[in-house]
Amino acid sequence: MSTVPAIALRGVVKAYGALRAVDGLDLDVPEGSCVGLLGPNGAGKSTTMKLLTAQAIADAGELRVLGFELPGESKQARAEMGVVPQLDNLDTTLSVRDNLRVFARLYRVPKAERDAAVTRALELATLTDRADARADELSGGMRRRLLIARALVHRPRLVLMDEPTVGLDPQVRQELWALIARLRSEGTSILMSTHYIDEAERLADSVTIMSHGKAVSVGAPGALIAEHAGREVLEVYGPPVRLAEVEAQARTAGHATRRTGTSVAIMKAEHVDGDYGEGHRRAANLEDVFVHLTGEEIA
Numbered sequence: 001m002s003t004v005p006a007i008a009l010r011g012v013v014k015a016y017g018a019l020r021a022v023d024g025l026d027l028d029v030p031e032g033s034c035v036g037l038l039g040p041n042g043a044g045k046s047t048t049m050k051l052l053t054a055q056a057i058a059d060a061g062e063l064r065v066l067g068f069e070l071p072g073e074s075k076q077a078r079a080e081m082g083v084v085p086q087l088d089n090l091d092t093t094l095s096v097r098d099n100l101r102v103f104a105r106l107y108r109v110p111k112a113e114r115d116a117a118v119t120r121a122l123e124l125a126t127l128t129d130r131a132d133a134r135a136d137e138l139s140g141g142m143r144r145r146l147l148i149a150r151a152l153v154h155r156p157r158l159v160l161m162d163e164p165t166v167g168l169d170p171q172v173r174q175e176l177w178a179l180i181a182r183l184r185s186e187g188t189s190i191l192m193s194t195h196y197i198d199e200a201e202r203l204a205d206s207v208t209i210m211s212h213g214k215a216v217s218v219g220a221p222g223a224l225i226a227e228h229a230g231r232e233v234l235e236v237y238g239p240p241v242r243l244a245e246v247e248a249q250a251r252t253a254g255h256a257t258r259r260t261g262t263s264v265a266i267m268k269a270e271h272v273d274g275d276y277g278e279g280h281r282r283a284a285n286l287e288d289v290f291v292h293l294t295g296e297e298i299a
């Protein structure tokens, strides 16, 4: 049985003057999967999101969303998509419930089903007991949950989330992770841009790492870690001069390294037997892969 991919982009280009914000991007979101879009600032993540919602029109390439071709069939695609914007654009003069009602109507949920749709969205976002509060009475975390609930009110097949947990404290981020994990377990397709690498590692079935408008690596987090960073990394601390020496020594011995502000991490440390002085071994993670491939710290 063949299923329609939630998102399939091929060779997509979007230029602003001489700058190619998206430069030959291929991106796949298989139906029912959660894909994390990672990249340093300026990599083209937001532009990609805008192309998917037809807020921007590509200069070249093929874009299919839920089987619809963009930009020609963007209205049909949008009708079955939920979009969680990065900026909070709730109507603060309305109650939580009315914010959801407005969207249920906009997304053409039949009148007879609207109350049930709103009740379900409230429950998903654990906002049932705040349903009658005005949006401006909510905490930051609750507002973010409401933004997500609003994108789900018409039971979209695909949800786009642009930096869903940016600027939130750790406890609130965990609440949102639970919500995203639940959506994923219900079979909703999700594309989530994030610069929290741990978030992608935790939630995404697959990640696409973007740099300069292109996909530089694609795969399941565990597979990418195994391929690029191995099982362990050896983290060596020291003053800048010492770090440069360690880097040179490791590279001469054929080992990839990555920098952080205060250390050099040597990848695939399970195969490293040189003497690098003070250092400690730790499990490799997706951030090692990201920095290794893009050469950049997370913004």
Ligand code: ADP
Pocket (backbone or CB within 6 Å): 016, 019, 020, 021, 039, 040, 041, 042, 043, 044, 045, 046, 047, 048
């Ligand atoms: P990211 O979301 O990964 O940080 P963006 O998609 O916002 O990256 O930006 C990619 C590049 O395109 C950046 O260099 C940015 O300055 C540029 N860019 C984005 N939007 C515009 C625009 N409307 N006009 C001109 N340049 C833009």
